[in-house]
Amino acid sequence: MLLDVQHLTTEFRTRHGVVQAVRDVSFSIEKGEILALVGESGSGKSVTSLSIMGLLSSNGRISSGRILFNGEDLLTKSEHALRRIRGNNMSMIFQEPMTSLNPIFTVGDQIMESIQLHTKLTKKQAQEKMLHLLDLVGIPNPSKRVKDYPHQLSGGMRQRIMIAIAMACEPQLLIADEPTTALDVTIQAQILDLIYRMREQFNISVLLITHDLGVVAEAADRVAVMYCGRIVEDGKTADILSSPYHPYTLGLLKSIPRLDDNADRLYMIPGMVPPPEEVPPYCAFADRCSRAQDACRQGLPPFIALKDRNVRCLNYITEDQ
């Protein structure tokens, strides 16, 4: 097991008092596995990834839980040790490739920086490695492209450069925070394919953060669905997409527009996601759920372990329904 997050709770100090963005989240990623963390905006998926990287903003803190990386608890490590792990052992790519590259340096400079920060290669060796990386991520004519500035490249190219920077030190874990959201649909598929190939080639693990179930279906081995800071269901991608147990997961799947469906209106989950400071002390989805019973509002449902998945619902959907 490469990454094992246990009972992670992350909270922020805000004007409304302390708000929990991530509540008692546990999941793990094996070596070479792609886990997708799915949820709407504000469900806590990005905060989860920042907690793992140790990059929470100054008003955020991890109030409980453990994050084991290769068996070592990251939360007990010094900032210095964490800095060595970042880039070396874990890397991250972001949603917006337009802004995640420094506009005043050539892309070559930025890849070189990442290589030279973490390896003791000579300049020449580092350059060779850079060209090799660019070739690997599918940048045509790399020796020319390295002299380009970010604004001279397309979004898809920039995301490839970001992946090259992230892969520069052969990390064990790649966190991809909505890596395809800002890209064209055709480019999305290429980038997902690239992430997939990186996994095959280097046996890295990927934490894929997305709100797009299409992305999940295409790339992930396992899925964890988050709602209001909690994981409500997790299991193998094929199982969850074909037969969701949690009513929220079902709602998400039904919200995907379909071409072969002649419905006049798109399906919408009724109600709204409660703001983080108003999440009820019982099942957070109960107030929007058609299957809710009185028991759902009595207390927090336990995380029920079934044979192929875990689900946090008292009245979960069974296969025969």
Added chain:
Amino acid sequence: MTDAAMPLKVKRSSKWADMWASIYANKAALCSLFFILFLVLTAIVTAVTQSMGIQILPYDPNTGDMEQAFIAPCAEHWFGTDQLGRDIFSRVIDGTRISLSVGAAAVSIALITGTLLGAVGGFFGGRLDNLIMRAMDVILSVPSILLAITFMAALGRGLDKAVLAIGLVSIPEYARIARSCVMAVKANDYIQAARVTGCSNLRIILKHIVPNITSPIVVRATLGISSAVLDTAALGFLGLGVQPPFAEWGDMLARSRSFIFSAPYTLIFPGLAITVTVLAFNLFGDGLRDALDPRSRRR
């Protein structure tokens, strides 16, 4: 020329060559650069020849002949002579050295200290930021020339101390600009991305943030050179900066102010020297700003 006839292979060059190409394309900046280089050369030549005892200027800039006072510009005295009969042309040329080094030194002090303080404050925020910015407010709350005089009262008189004092009082301007720019740049994803690759805070500030905030600071600095020259003149006028008989543009200007109607040339030429120099620095600063930012580079 059609597209097909265009050369397919674009010549690619290093970052420095790109920057040079951008300045080269901007003729005003290019001329300014040459003028600045010319001033620097003048300063070096006058300094070297004076230390070797060779006189290359038409007259000794520091000794006058009272019988030759207030001669209007003519063939012997191109820029005329001042109230003490000193040749103004020689004094303007000789003054290049002091004025230029005063401007450059004072601005460097303010620029480096101010930018770093502002960048640190803006980057870390919180208590440290408060501490730095309130200290800057204290400096700003006192008129700068008064504060410079106060500094000099503590440091003692002399040109070097005047430069230091002027540098110190203009730190807040740079700190404020740097701070606000850093706060804007800090929010960008590429700063987070730099953290992700394992950059230390110092490295992020120096390598990723400072280069992104150079444009406004460079522009401010080129303007700052002119005010530094004038401030030095003011201090000199109060007997705290450059001491007579040495020539310094601002000082020449200040000392001839009572002859503005009777002998305007005593003011015009040192004033012109300041104006043209300041203009050159401004135009060059403009070109440099464009050259520093790859997105606005001229091609």
